[in-house]
Amino acid sequence: MEFTSVHLIGLIVTIVLVIGSGIYSARSMKSAEGYSLAGRSAGVILISGSIAGTVIGGGATVGTAQMAYSLGLSAWWFTLGSGIGFIIMGLFYARPLRNTGLETIPQYLVLNYGRAAGPLASIIASIGILFSAVASCLPGIQIIAAIFGITPWPAAMILITLVAAYVTFGGMKGAGVSGMLKLIIIWVTLFVAGATACLALRELPDFAIVFPPFPWFSLFGNGAGMALGNLFSLIIGIICTQTYIQAVFSAADSRTAMVGAFTAAMVVIPVGLPSVAIxxxxxxxxPDVLPILVLPMYLLQYQPAWLGGIGIAGIMLSLIGSIAGLALGIGTMISKDICCDLLKITKNKTVLWINRTTVVIVTFIACLISILNLKSSVLEWNYMSMALRGGGVFLPLTLAIFAPGILTPNWAVASMIVSTLAAIIAQSVLHLAINPLFISIAVSAILVIIGIMWGRRPVQTER
Incomplete structure (x- = not known):
């Protein structure tokens, strides 16, 4: 990829402007709660910026273009499904969760299922979220290495440094402000680039031969079962992800939380379409290009140099913001659910330091996994992440919100453990073709139903 001085200037100026704005906006933040929840005073724009700024990462940009390179329109499912997930979250989950005044999903589960549910949910969610961070580290490392002609490890160190600057100093408020600016850049550059790609496609003399209606213009080009399974994974994964719920908890009130989720959906859904066209x-x-580099190569070769540089910066910021937001979610759970609630570490500065340190450690681990799997598909990591983080937690969480008390703590904890293990074994050991989410949800549902029926048994009294 040719990278000129004009590209470099556009890239550096844009990244410094966005990350600097996030750090400046959160300059007065000193407390652990202010770091993780922006003081519980966030408005609609900050909430939607935090949510959309996190989900629009490697999967929504580079990953969508990578999949569209081989399958066409079915690559749109990631942003389309994410938007549907945010709508469902806004309709049914945002109000009751925000009204609790809590900080993490595990804290909510502890209220309903006892102390054992908290650390367990934190560990399950953190593993799933980590895989989603890998989905943004993969293209981030590849793009930095390709642009600057360096090997993966130095590229990973640059990425870790940028993530640390993006979120370590600013927390939720900094991530929200940076997320809003990043979204503006992504929207403008992607839709301009996507429009030029559409116009160029119209001029292809053999368009109908190169792109027959199936699979290129079908949402089910990769198979109806695969598409619906991925949609289901996205919806459940989003509802059970600490990063998105954390934005809900940071809202000034429950109505603001709901509207923020709806706004994020409207921002996220269209973003995949220009990446599909590109x-x-x-x-x-x-036809012989490395698929993961399709989007950055197009911006550098087919757009004006200044716009290409800003566009590459937008992609990098989308990757950095996604990694940072996901790592912040893990950091909040580790600091609150493990250190505060389990280990009784309550000193404000210590909790804040643990949260910030966890963000950097999580980013390093995600980069390490990425380097070991450089040729893997970005969206595969995203879909697997959604399945793991949601399969074991979704049913217990939903019952806790809408039917509290119906499921006993022991059966809830058993459901979370066994269903998560079932998904991991099915994916990593047995290599089953079935979506691991379906296995996890099925096992969880069986245990939940048994638990509910067991809890309704009449108590026998001695005579």
């Missing part, structure tokens, strides 16, 4: 254009004109 992926298809590159398939027609560059």
């Amino acid at each position: 992926g298809m254009f590159m398939h027609a004109n560059h």
Whole structure:
């Protein structure tokens, strides 16, 4: 990829402006709660910026273009499904969760299922969220390495440094402000680039031959079962993800939380479409390119240098913001659910230091996994992440919100443990073709139903 001085200037100026704005906006933040929840005073724009700024990462940009390069429109499912998930979250989950005044999903589970549920939910969610961070580290490392002609490890160190600057100093408020600016850049550059790709596709003389209706213009080009399974994974994963719920907890009130989720959905849903167009254009004109580099290569070769530089910065910021937001979610759970609630570490400065340190450690681990799997698909990591983080927690969490007391603590904890292990074994050991989320949800549902029926048994009294 040709990277000129104009590209470099546009890249550096944009990244410094966005990250600097986030750090400046949160300059007065000193407390652990202010770091993780922005003082519980966030408005609609800050909430939607935090949510959309996190989900629009490697999967929504580079990963969508990578999949569209081979399959076309079915690559849109990631942003489309994410938007549907945020709508459902706003309709049914945002109000009751915000009204609790809590800080993490595990804290909510502890209220309903006892102390054992908290650390367990934190560990399950953290593993799933870590895999989602890998989905943004993969293209981040590849792009930095390709642009600057360096090996993966130095590229990973640059990425870790940028993530640390993005979120370590600013927390939730900094991530929200940076997320809003990043979204503006992504929207403008992607839709301009996508429009030029669409116009160029119209001029192809053999368009109908290169792109037959199936699979290129079908949402089910990868199979109806795969598409619906991925949609289900996204919805459940989003509802059970600490990062998105954390934005809900940071809202000034429950109505603001709900509207913020709806706004995020409206921002996220269209973003995948220009990446789809770019992926298809590159398939027609560059059939031998490395798929993960399709989007950045298009911006550098087919856009004005200044716009290409800003566009590459937008992609990098989308990756950095996604990693940072996900790592912040893990950091909040580790600091609150493990250190505060389990280990009784309550000193404010210590909790804040643990949260910030965890963000950097999580980013390093995600980069390490990425380097060991450089040729893997970005969206596969995202979908697997959603399945793992949601399969074991979704049913117990939903019952705790809408039918509290119906499931006993022992059965809730058993459901979380066994269903998560079932998904991991099915994916990593047995290598089953079935979506691991379906296995996890099925096992969880069986245990939940048994637990509910067991809890309703009449108590026998001695005569």
